[in-house]
Amino acid sequence: xxxxxxxxxxGALIGDPARANMxxxxxxxxxxxxTELAGVGGITVQTASTHLAxxxxxGLLAQRKQGRHRYFTLADEAVARLIESMMGFAAGRxxxxxxxxxxxxALRKARICYDHLAGDYGVRMLDSLIASGAxxxxxxxxxxxxxxxxxxxxxxxxxxxxxxxRRPLCRSCLDWSERRAHLAGSLGKALLSSFLDKGWAxxxxxxxxxxxxxxxxxQFLKLFPVDP
Amino acid sequence: xxxxxxxxxxGALIGDPARANMxxxxxxxxxxxxTELAGVGGITVQTASTHLAxxxxxGLLAQRKQGRHRYFTLADEAVARLIESMMGFAAGRxxxxxxxxxxxxALRKARICYDHLAGDYGVRMLDSLIASGAxxxxxxxxxxxxxxxxxxxxxxxxxxxxxxxRRPLCRSCLDWSERRAHLAGSLGKALLSSFLDKGWAxxxxxxxxxxxxxxxxxQFLKLFPVDP
DNA sequence: TTCATAGTTCGATCGTAACCGAAGCATCGC
DNA sequence: GCGATGCTTCGGTTACGATCGAACTATGAA
Numbered sequence: 001x002x003x004x005x006x007x008x009x010x011g012a013l014i015g016d017p018a019r020a021n022m023x024x025x026x027x028x029x030x031x032x033x034x035t036e037l038a039g040v041g042g043i044t045v046q047t048a049s050t051h052l053a054x055x056x057x058x059g060l061l062a063q064r065k066q067g068r069h070r071y072f073t074l075a076d077e078a079v080a081r082l083i084e085s086m087m088g089f090a091a092g093r094x095x096x097x098x099x100x101x102x103x104x105x106a107l108r109k110a111r112i113c114y115d116h117l118a119g120d121y122g123v124r125m126l127d128s129l130i131a132s133g134a135x136x137x138x139x140x141x142x143x144x145x146x147x148x149x150x151x152x153x154x155x156x157x158x159x160x161x162x163x164x165x166r167r168p169l170c171r172s173c174l175d176w177s178e179r180r181a182h183l184a185g186s187l188g189k190a191l192l193s194s195f196l197d198k199g200w201a202x203x204x205x206x207x208x209x210x211x212x213x214x215x216x217x218x219q220f221l222k223l224f225p226v227d228p
Numbered sequence: 229x230x231x232x233x234x235x236x237x238x239g240a241l242i243g244d245p246a247r248a249n250m251x252x253x254x255x256x257x258x259x260x261x262x263t264e265l266a267g268v269g270g271i272t273v274q275t276a277s278t279h280l281a282x283x284x285x286x287g288l289l290a291q292r293k294q295g296r297h298r299y300f301t302l303a304d305e306a307v308a309r310l311i312e313s314m315m316g317f318a319a320g321r322x323x324x325x326x327x328x329x330x331x332x333x334a335l336r337k338a339r340i341c342y343d344h345l346a347g348d349y350g351v352r353m354l355d356s357l358i359a360s361g362a363x364x365x366x367x368x369x370x371x372x373x374x375x376x377x378x379x380x381x382x383x384x385x386x387x388x389x390x391x392x393x394r395r396p397l398c399r400s401c402l403d404w405s406e407r408r409a410h411l412a413g414s415l416g417k418a419l420l421s422s423f424l425d426k427g428w429a430x431x432x433x434x435x436x437x438x439x440x441x442x443x444x445x446x447q448f449l450k451l452f453p454v455d456p
Numbered sequence: 457t458t459c460a461t462a463g464t465t466c467g468a469t470c471g472t473a474a475c476c477g478a479a480g481c482a483t484c485g486c
Numbered sequence: 487g488c489g490a491t492g493c494t495t496c497g498g499t500t501a502c503g504a505t506c507g508a509a510c511t512a513t514g515a516a
Contacts, residue, residue, distance in 0.1 A: 005315045005316075005318035005319040005404055006248070006318055007242055007248050007251075007252065007311065007314040007315055007318050008242065008243055008244060008245040008247075008248035008249075009318065010314060010317065010318055010321075011239050011240070011241070011242030011243035011244075011248060011314070012239070012240075012243030012244070013239070013243070014235055014236065014239030014243070015236055015239035015240030015241075015242070015243035016236060016239075016240070016503090016504075017236040018504080018505095019236075020234070020235050020236035020239060021236075023235075024235065033462080033463090034462075034463060034464095035461095035462070035463080043504085043505075043506090044505075044506060044507090045462080045463070045464090046463090046464080046465085046505080046506065046507080046508095047504070047505055047506070048463095049463065049464055049465085050464090050465090050503095050504085050505090051504090053464085058321070059321040059322070067462090067513065067514070068461070068462050068463075068512065068513040068514065069462065069463090069513095070462080070463065078317060078320065079317075082313070082314070082317050083235065085310070085313060086235040086238060086239070086310070087233045087235055088233075089238065089306060089307075089310050090233035090234055090235050090237065090238055091233040092306065093238075093286070093287040094287070136366075137369075138364075138366035138369050138371050141365075141366050141369025141370075142369075143366050176233055244473090244474080246474085246475095261492080261493090262492075262493060262494090263491095263492065263493080271474085271475075271476090272475075272476060272477090273492080273493065273494090274475080274476065274477080274478095274493085274494075274495085275474070275475055275476070276493095277493060277494055277495085278473095278474085278475090278494085278495090279474090281494085295483065295484070295492090296482065296483040296484060296491065296492050296493080297483095297492065297493090298492075298493065457516100458515100458516085459514105459515085459516080460513105460514085460515080460516100461512100461513085461514080461515095462511100462512080462513080462514100463510105463511085463512080463513100464509105464510080464511075464512095465508105465509085465510070465511095466507105466508085466509075466510090467506105467507090467508090467509100468505105468506095468507095469504105469505085469506090469507105470503105470504090470505080470506105471502105471503095471504085471505100472501105472502095472503090472504095473500105473501095473502090473503105474499105474500090474501085474502095475498105475499085475500080475501095476497105476498095476499090476500105477496105477497095477498095478495105478496085478497090479494105479495085479496075479497100480493105480494080480495070480496090481492105481493085481494075481495090482491100482492085482493080482494095483490100483491085483492080483493105484489105484490085484491080484492100485488100485489095485490085485491100486487100486488080486489085486490100
C-alpha cells in the first residue's frame with residue numbers, strides 16, 4: 001500500500017464532469033478564456049474559476065494573462081496525450097455520452113487533436129502514407145522513409161526543419177472514434193498546418209471539428225487515396 | 229460541449245484514493261480477494277465491496293468466483309497500461325505520495341508491471357538489449373532483430389511460439405520511477421517468467437516489488453551489461 | 457473620472473458519495 | 487445438521503466539494 005505516484009489526485013481532477021469537459025475542449029489546441037470554458041463546462045464563471053485554479057495547481061493547465069483576459073491551455077503535450085488516451089479507453093469500454101448530438105458526425109470525420117488531424121480523415125491520411133511507402137510502421141512506432149521525405153518536400157513540408165526541433169517527428173496517436181492510429185508529432189502538426197494554410201480546411205468556432213471545403217476535400221482525397 | 233467519450237466517469241473511478249490504491253495493487257498482475265484489497269485500500273470490507281462493484285461496472289475489473297473467495301483482477305492489459313501511464317504522468321508532475329516508506333527503494337529497483345519487469349532493472353534490461361543489437365528502437369516502437377531472436381533462443385525463450393499469439397511481441401512501456409522505457413509485450417512477459425523459473429528472482433508477498441537472489445542478481449547483471 | 461467587462465474571492469447551501477455497523481447470503485469444513 | 491469464513495446489502499451518519507449569489511479587484515474604453 002502507498003506504493004508509487006498518486007494517481008488518485010489526477011483522477012479526481014479529471015473525474016468531475018465540468019472539468020472533464022473543459023479539458024476535452026482544450027484538447028482542441030487553442031487557448032480559451034475562463035468565460036468560454038465556463039460555457040463548455042455548463043457552469044457559471046465563479047465555479048469555473050475555482051475549477052481552473054485547481055487544474056492549474058495540479059499541473060494540467062497553463063495560464064497566460066493578456067489584458068483583462070486570461071487564456072488557458074493544456075500545460076503541455078503530455079496532458080493532451082493523457083486526455084486522448086483516456087478518451088480512447090473510455091470509448092472502448094462504451095463510456096459514451098448519452099446524447100450523440102448533431103456535431104458527432106463532423107467530429108468523427110475530421111477533428112483536431114491538440115495540433116494535428118484526427119478522426120476518419122486522420123486515420124485515412126496515415127493509412128495512405130503507409131501504403132505509399134512514405135511512412136513505415138515498425139512495432140508500435142512510426143518512421144519516415146527517404147521516399148516519404150521527398151514526397152513531403154514536394155507538397156511543401158520542410159522535413160529537415162522539423163527534424164531540428166526536439167519534438168519527435170512521427171508519433172502514433174490512438175483515435176477514440178476510429179479506434180485506430182493517426183499521425184501525431186511535429187510532422188502531424190506540419191501537415192495539418194499546411195491544409196489550413198492552403199485553405200483546404202478551417203477550424204470551426206466552438207468545436208474541435210475541422211471543416212473541409214469542397215475543393216479541399218477533393219484535393220485531400222486525391223492526395224491520400226485508399227488503395228482498392 | 230458534450231463532445232466525445234466520457235472521460236469523467238473513469239476519472240472519477242480512479243479519483244478515489246481507496247480505489248486508486250486497489251487498482252495500483254492489481255497492476256501487480258496477480259488476482260486479489262476482496263479482503264486483501266480492503267487492506268491495501270485502508271478500508272473495511274463492506275466499503276471495499278461497494279468500490280469493487282463500481283469498478284467492475286465501469287469495466288476496469290474482472291471478477292472470478294472460486295469457492296467462497298472472489299478474486300479480482302484488472303479487466304485486461306489496456307487497464308494496466310492506463311494505470312501505468314497515469315502513474316508516469318503523475319510522477320512527472322510531482323504528484324508523489326507523502327511518505328516514501330521503506331518499500332520504495334525495492335520498488336524502484338525491480339517490480340512487476342502487470343506481467344513484465346519494470347523499475348531500474350527493467351530499464352537496464354531494455355537498454356542492454358538495444359545496445360547489443362537484439363532489439364531496435366524505431367520511432368517509439370521496438371522491433372526484435374534476427375540477432376536478438378537467436379540470442380533469446382540461447383537463453384531458452386521460444387520466440388516463434390510467442391509470435392503465434394495475437395499479443396504484440398515487443399511493446400515499450402513508460403516507467404514511472406525511471407521515466408524511461410522498459411520492455412513490455414509477450415516478450416517482456418516471457419523474460420520475466422524465465423527469471424522466476426530459473427529461481428533468479430521471486431515475487432514478494434504483498435507488494436509489487438521483485439526480489440533477486442544474490443546468485444540471480446549476478447546472473448542478471450552479467451546477462452544484461454551496461455556498456456562503459 | 458465613470459462605466460463596462462473579465463475574473464477572483466467569500467459565504468452559504470445543498471447533494472452526493474464514502475464510510476461503517478449490523479444483518480443477510482453463500483460456501484466450506486466438520 | 488452446525489459454526490466459521492468471505493463477501494454483499496441495507497440503513498444511517500458524516501464530510502467534502504460543487505455550485506451559485508454577491509461583493510471585490512483589475513483592465514480597458516469613453
